[in-house]
Amino acid sequence: MTEDDIETVLAIEKVIYQFPWGANHFVDSLRSGYDAWIVESAIMPVPQTPLGYCVMMWAVDDTHLLNLSVAAEHQHRGLGRWLLGRLFDDCRDRGARSMLLEVRPSNPRAQRLYQNAGFEVIGTRRGYYPSYGQAREDAIVMRRMLGDPTTTGAGP
Numbered sequence: 001m002t003e004d005d006i007e008t009v010l011a012i013e014k015v016i017y018q019f020p021w022g023a024n025h026f027v028d029s030l031r032s033g034y035d036a037w038i039v040e041s042a043i044m045p046v047p048q049t050p051l052g053y054c055v056m057m058w059a060v061d062d063t064h065l066l067n068l069s070v071a072a073e074h075q076h077r078g079l080g081r082w083l084l085g086r087l088f089d090d091c092r093d094r095g096a097r098s099m100l101l102e103v104r105p106s107n108p109r110a111q112r113l114y115q116n117a118g119f120e121v122i123g124t125r126r127g128y129y130p131s132y133g134q135a136r137e138d139a140i141v142m143r144r145m146l147g148d149p150t151t152t153g154a155g156p
Contacts, residue, residue: 001036001053003027008050009038012071019130021067029055029066039083052079054087056099063091065101084117092146099146102139104129111140119144 001009006026013020030036035056041049052070056063065087070079091099102125103110119142128139 001026001030001038001055003030005038005050005053009053012050012053012069015072016069016075025067026055029057032057034058034066039079052083054083056087056091058096061095061097063087063096063099065099068101080113081117084113088117088144088146096146098143100141100143102128102141104137105140106137114142114144117144 003026006023009026010020010023026036035058036054038053039051041051050071051074053067054065054069055067056065058064068080068083068087070083088099099119100122101114101119103114105111121140122143123141125139125141127136129137131137
């Protein structure tokens with residue numbers, strides 16, 4: 001992902017989230033050197049159609065998944081699960097021991113995706129997410145250990 005992709009990413013964010021990231025979130029992430037990818041189709045009727053994207057921050061030998069999103073019209077096809085698998089492989093190959101993320105309690109589909117991918121609940125961040133009015137929504141904190149990149153069969 002580059003700053004030239006932000007308009008495209010924002011269009012997806014606004015459709016799939018009640019409280020989408022703003023341009024500043026993506027710009028700050030890119031300028032901070034966070035890993036950021038857009039997944040595009042090479043075989044659909046319109047090549048280079050954005051299917052989804054992710055943003056991830058490294059903290060020494062651990063990673064923090066900040067945003068993993070699939071465009072509304074491409075959800076329920078296994079793309080989120082596939083993208084997580086690629087992230088696990090990449091992070092493990094670069095020496096990460098674990099991946100951390102936050103997810104809304106009001107997003108059970110995302111929770112199931114992460115649980116099925118091997119994430120475990122390790123805590124709660126109180127008032128982490130914006131919500132309606134003056135209220136804030138807590139975040140469920142989840143972590144997945146990634147294993148040793150030299151171990152045979154250490155796949156996602």
